[in-house]
Amino acid sequence: MFRAAAGFRKRPGSATLPPMGVSAETPDVLVIGGGNAAISAAITACRLGASVLVAEAAPRPMRGGNTRHTRNLRAMHLQPQGTLTGTYLEDEYWDDLLRVTHGQTDEALARMTIRASAGLVSFLAGCGVHFQPSLAGTLSLSRTNAFFLGGGKALLNAVYREAGRRGVAVRYESPVRAIAMERGAIAEVVLATPAGEQRIRPRAVVAAAGGFQANIAWMREYWGEAAENFIIRGTPYATGDVLRLLLDGGCAPVGDPTQCHAIALDGRAPRFDGGIATRLDSVPFSIVVNRDGQRFYDEGEDLWPKRYAIWGRLIAQQPGQVAWSICDAPAARDFMPSVFPAITAATIPELALALGLDPLALAGTVADYNAAVREGVFDPTSLDGCRTEGLAIPKTHWARRIETPPFVGYPLRPGITFTYLGVRVDETARVHLADGSRAANLFAAGEIMAGNILGRGYLAGFGMTIGGVFGRLAGQGAGEGAARHARN
Amino acid sequence: MPATETPTMPEARRALEICNACRYCEGYCAVFPAMERRREFPAADLAFIANLCHGCNGCYHACQYAPPHEWALNLPAALSRVRRESWVETIRPAFLRGLLRRPLAVTVVAVLAFFLVALAAASGFGAAHTGPGAFYAVIALPTLIALGSVTFLFALFAMAASTLAAWRGLGGVPRGAHVLRALHDAATLKNLGGGGGECPYPREKPTRARRHAHHALAGGFLLAFAATCVGTIYEHVLGWHAPYAFFSLPVLLGTAGGVLMLMGATGLLVLKRLADPAPLAAETLPADHVLLWLLGAIAATGLLLLGFRATPAMPPLLAIHLALVLGFFVTMPFGKLLHAPHRFAALVRDAMERGSTHA
Incomplete structure (x- = not known):
């Protein structure tokens, strides 16, 4: 059986104290x-x-x-x-x-x-x-x-x-x-x-x-x-x-x-015990793409406290169980960063290369998304009117064009809290x-x-x-x- | 605060960046809201935050990332290292900066030197002296005044210069309300309270022991200082010569101050002995110990001097007490007592920042 790989975990060894008496303890x-x-x-x-x-x-x-x-x-x-x-x-x-x-x-x-x-x-x-x-x-x-x-x-x-x-x-x-x-x-x-x-x-x-x-x-x-x-x-x-x-x-x-509490984490989190500091709340203020540079779910479906716990499962169902959150410089100020630094680049294709994604695919996704964004009054604290129109997978709130460099990306992975x-x-x-x-x-x-x-x-x-x-x-x-x- | 990057800063910065992505300790003390007002931590800001930390260790014992976690987060230790470096950076005159790193040697040398000076200046050993002017029969009043005022003014100016140097890194002019708020925070040791009014010191269990011991020492120190001030007025304004009666104001103040200082210094030393070493930075501890021993010794010799002032033990006791006090004055700007003005400046800065966020 696979055991936790954390380095600090000490297994009780045979070279410890001699075994206690054969009689059993009987607490209530x-x-x-x-x-x-x-x-x-x-x-x-x-x-x-x-x-x-x-x-x-x-x-x-x-x-x-x-x-x-x-x-x-x-x-x-x-x-x-x-x-x-x-x-x-x-x-x-x-x-x-x-x-x-x-x-x-x-x-x-x-x-x-x-x-x-x-x-x-x-x-x-x-x-x-x-x-x-x-x-x-x-x-x-x-x-x-x-x-x-x-x-x-x-x-x-x-x-x-x-x-x-x-x-x-x-x-x-x-x-x-x-x-x-x-x-x-x-x-x-x-x-x-x-x-x-x-x-x-x-x-x-x-x-x-x-x-x-x-x-x-x-x-x-x-x-x-x-x-x-x-x-x-x-x-x-x-x-x-x-x-x-x-x-x-x-x-x-x-x-x-298969059900569990699973959220989107910064993909650079340690395998175990990373806790709250690896959590990333960028999703509603960005677009999220998979390994192929394609969006796969409405990032602005509802207020984040009501949606953060579905994103672990969503990413777990993507190829390679990995995704990337992409936004521009103004949007990066709207969420608390994770403990890891943002990955930034001057252009979307350069950002794609820095993230290990296909530059053409990501540039295409961003261009399609930007073209679909409808003007609205952005309000991060309520279901605002900023949405896309005409996309197969819409972004229904907090949709703003990704247009102001430097562009920002974070890798995401599913983080399991408990089963x-x-x-x-x-x-x-x-x-x-x-x-x-x-x-x-x-x-x-x-x-x-x-x-x-x-x-x-x-x-x-x-x-x-x-x-x-x-x-x-x-x-x-x-x-x-x-x-x-x-x-x- | 000084804008100089020091070798201890990268670790403090790493710790604060983890803390800033967690924030569970937000309610403990002013360090965390100050941290949350920032996303980056240049040297001056790090020094400010480090001096804001009172070392209560509440965050260490609450930390999900503390050792043996692979991130081995230890914010109190990291900040205490930066704090010491921040004092070193601001020491005036600059060629004396190395002294802060050798607190025991510096203090022993200073006290011994003043003991030799006192011996050279003293006379009348082996005899009892009583009545007005008894102390001055051992060491002449002008000598006492010269030694005391020169060393004290040196301490005052050097401490002020260090604090001002620290302030310049962040700039701005505080208003009266900021200073009042800082005075309140300092007097109540609010930031030693860990949110619940207690700090996990000496070990994980929250207690008020450290707050009480610190205030006994600080309060006793202020009472002893007040005794000196009143004595100076008696001597130079009213023309009444020491030694004063047991129930005179300077002796009452000095006795109460001495007893409190002795209790506080002993208490803090005992707590330090019991303290969990994990959240402490070992290299910062000698300066703490030296100051506590020195203040304890000043209080003890002061009380002994009071008790034996009518006996032949008075002249040597006076020389020892004088040497300890003068040694304390000249080493003050290179020692742990720097925490007082620097922390106060950090509290004023914090009050200013909080004021501007509320506005």
């Missing part, structure tokens, strides 16, 4: 994973009186899965709350979700999640997380999304401190090697810790170990060769090992394995088994079950919302079960 709750969902579950279970062990695959500095790269969560609120302005009610939230998923969601679970999202900000604030006003350049998210001061890693530091204060034990560099299920319940989990293999026999398990996006071999099963050209925006530890063990062990799957194939859960985060029954002591939270609600598409900040809501539910279910057992 074992949480597998180390991100927002996992630690929310751990804190919740601990507050119910359960003893909790967290098994995190990553080393401490890289702990927290994709949460490390996040910056906000989407929260329903009935009145202005902290940094959240105005109101964001259940029905509007649901409409937003319905639109991006095209109905491929579970209304009962989704509405439950939306309602529960109203409690996330105060839960996290109670764990020591600070919030900040919506970041500059994050169009119109101040009403719907609560931003973490310092981003996801600062959030992680706070929730890990809270977990530590409450006595949660965290074992780093401890991926799961095996899961034994007996009669619809998890009997034993084997961890590969730096000190050797370790058997855990918990009363309850929370699986919050993320998607499988960093497992390129698995991605290839659905995408073929194209998967080799995907960039994984987040943690290299999302190998899907736990998801695979659960599905093989009889848990019910949910979601289309939607997961385990099926109910409204208490309890995992369904393939035979239709529910697992006795297994709960799931975060990306490993996000596909229950996200059949396709994405809504900014919703991943952290799902993680927070289901993390707390899973922690409650697992913690209550353990506490009940202790009373009996």
